[in-house]
Amino acid sequence: MNVSILVPENSVMQAVADPQYLFSAVNQFMAVAGKKPLFNVQLVGSKKKVKINDGSFTINTSQLLSEVKQTDLVIIPALFGDMKTAIASNQKALPWINEQYKNGAEVASLCVGAFLLASTGLLDGKKCSTHWGFQNEFREMFPNVEVVDGSIVTEETRLYSSGGAMSYWNLLLYLVEKYTDRQTAILASKYFAIDIDRESQSTFAMFQGQKNHNDEAVKIAQEYIDNTIQEKITIDELADLVSLGRRSFERRFKLATNNSVLEYINRVKIEFAKRSFEMSRKNINEVMYDVGYTDTKAFRTIFKKITGLTPIEYRNKYNKMTV
Template identity: 70%
Template sequence: MKTVSILVPESAVLEAVADPRYLFTAVNQFLQASGKPPIFEVQLVGATRDVHYQNGLFSVHTDRLLHEVNRTDLVIIPALFGDMKSAIRKNDVLIDWIVEQYAKGAEVASLCVGAFLLASTGLLDGKRCSTHWAFASEFRELFPEVELVDGSIITEEHNLYSSGGANSYWNLLLYLVEKYTDRDTAILASKYFAIDIDRDSQSAFMLFKGQKDHDDAEVLRAQEFIEENYCEKIAVDDLAERVAVGRRSFERRFRKATHHSVVDYIQRVKIEAAKRSFERSRKNISEVMFDVGYTDTKAFRELFKKITGLTPIEYRNKYYKEEVILV
């Protein structure tokens, strides 16, 4: 038997507590139906017997208190909700327990922005991690010692697991099911829960919003110029001259403030504009390409796929739907 301890933090996403319990319990039922013994002992673990969510509208009753769990095989950290710094403070008591269980040999998996709580333990320092794309900048600011992997669905390093945004945590849960059971059981679970088992990127869902929560006025001016003039060809030298900063200093300051190189930032702004056009209009690839300042079709296609994980045609087919006019 593998003991799965699902933490019940304060300020958690309720579904991220309930879904892992649902999945691992269902897998036990699948195994029993095929004549095999159940493999998972699933328990909800918290600092108190009852944890309340959404102003008391919901409550979760824990099976075990922290001090009642001596050893476990897998710790699941659900996604947090609201202000991340506040959520971490509310769950200080969980941090030492997570570290203690990891030291005893437990694996630890964070779901979505549960990565903030996992990173707070220090266990991720010098290691790679995934989290929700919308929280990437904040995560980097709070945990500069952790290597955040942009767009990844699942990251695994030294028995520490993390997942991308929102429902991507289902892919990590299926990954863990396969690890502890077998491929056939994971496929059965994926079909039962209607989850695409091998999705490995959240790139197609990402929105690029340049990091502007910094105090570098010149870099901010450059960002605003890029976003207002993405349809033009923008040179790094011209940007540096526009904000009256030497190129090398400008590039260094830009990366420090935004976590992107100048060229990468320009590309992402252009591709974000292209994505919006594909979502909302019937323009062909060439028209959209010219609208965002590119003239090389091959280069545009390659860059678009690199950033979104999809070709321009695949992206349009996924997100564009003609308006239905009722007569």
């Protein structure tokens, strides 16, 4: 099958080289097993020489976009730098991606390559994964696309997307398993030392609080939440603070932040708890009380829902200090 790795202007070098390396290595695994190599891997672009990583490197493409007559899989690597600038410099690739998809190709975006995929319109009304640190910006630019929080791999109607940074390896292994078999995917995961079944990037996510909006009342409430970590905060209390009725406040808060009020409060508190587990010698109960929880079971449940790990698992993973 033909694999076309797009080389966009302002892309990340590793996100171009890694899929080429993986699919080429799988070909070698198959040859050693007495099978015919499956993947014909090509680097394609709008130019023969494409500058990437903000001009720090140049990649030589093997095919121009206009020379690709038929392909089975298009890989869109992660973009580098400002997303709007990167998209603007790759306008020529958008109709090409659409054409390949229309002709039956599958399309996979790696990390923030989702911004380029979404610019084609193919993701409108569909689900998508991208780097957790860019989700707010993505939602603002592409309101018709549903971002799946914390997801490592999302698949919908021949479109694939991955979570942040090195999470794209899990999508690549997912595709290897689809096109070959589980045994080959496991071999590749061992060769590249990748956890093949990691399903969430929640453990790595840092909640930044969606404050890039113009609703001043909601900003006041957010500021209050951020500065009142140790207290139990109620929705009525926040609504009174900004002189709004509860229903109106909840509606405006959700519209501005993409979180319900309670979701936002919990995420702020859990983010503080995460930092405390990473940087202090406090035990689970001390951290729990510091962020305003008194029910151990409730704290554990909310913590695991947001991070994918229990408080103890998180502390053991990220804190090497002796307690």
